Amino acid sequence: MPIAEGTLRQVMADYPSPEAGIYVVRPPGGIAPRKVRALIDILIEWFGAR
Secondary structure: OHHHHOOOOOOOOOOOOOOOOOOOOOOOOOOOOHHHHHHHHHHHHHHOOO
8 A cells, every 4th residue: 555655645735625515414303313413523623613
């Protein structure tokens, strides 16, 4: 694997990655199940709320 072998090289370093959105889609209704809410909280923490 290139990462383990240390042969992975960065290309196009002068070009920033475009911003992308992440959306959580779930059925409408009241309160989300605890597992779903936990996932949403982790995603917000990891990617930041904007």
